[in-house]
Amino acid sequence: MEYAADVDYVSGKTRLYGIVGHPIEQVRSPEMFTAEFRRRQRDAILVPLHVLPDDFDACLPQLLKLANLDGLVFTIPYKLRACAFAAELGEQARLVGAINVLGRRADGRWRAEIFDGLGCVEAFRRRGIGFRGKRVMLLGAGGAGSAIAVAIGFQRPSSLQLFDVDNERAQALAAKLAGANAGVAVTAGAPTIDGIDILLNATPIGMLGDARLPMALGALPRELIVFDAIVKPERTPLLAHAERYGCTTVVGREMMRGQISRMTDYFLTEV
Secondary structure: OOOOOOOOOOOOOOEEEEEEEOOOOOOOHHHHHHHHHHHOOOOEEEEEEEOOHHHHHHHHHHHOOOOOEEEEEEOOOOOOHHHHHOOEEOHHHHHHOOOOEEEEOOOOOEEEEOOHHHHHHHHHHHOOOOOOOOEEEEEOOOHHHHHHHHHHHOOOOOEEEEEOOOHHHHHHHHHHHHHHOOOOEEEEOOOOOOOOOEEEEOOOOOOOOOOOOOOOOOOOOOOOEEEEOOOOOOOOHHHHHHHHOOOEEEOHHHHHHHHHHHHHHHHHOOO
16 A cells, blocks of 8 residues: 655644643644634644643743744633733733633744634624624623623623623623723623523533523524524524524534634734
8 A cells, every 4th residue: 555755734844833721632623723724825733732730830831932833722721821821911811811822923922812702703793793782691701701701892782791600700700891891781690681682602501411501591582693602512402492483593613613713813913
């Protein structure tokens, strides 16, 4: 049997990116980012980097010394800890208090941002749906929920209501957002769809094998827009419920595609 002597997607000139996490087997970033780099005709590749929690603080400074490394993506459980290695934090990251991207600046310093929320906004933009002036209900104020709330706040909705099973966490996020977004009514309390234009789920309720809805729901108004950040399954119990009433739905995979696009822009922008 003959084997190919080489491949056409990596060489000694290829710029390197990585995704750091524990565990790492579940990530889709390597294939999605590498495909996006190739689509943009960039000689770059993103690879999975399995770093154990006890090794993280010692490993990261050494990784950042690699001369052909231009960026890192962070997933569970490192979005908070990675902040310590950024020379500068973007506007979203400063409010959320976490990052999922480190990109090398032209001067060699590392800048950071978080794109979970920006990916959600981008997914809606691609569907022709804006948040400006809308009444929004967000379920979940954890890592992903906080990032989504921050990104939506910058879009100037008329109101943003937050719910989390940890009410203190939801109240703290609401206070932070209200301080950063004058003119946007931000509150925390019980979940509702009364007077709501857009309902977003950023909780894990509805993941594979979980048939629950993230809140009690009966009949839904057809004009309600419903989003679920969960990627698998794509048609979550919440989205299936919304579809039965003719609601417009936005799926988690659309947010992931939006993230990949925005993060690639960030990596490839010369600053």
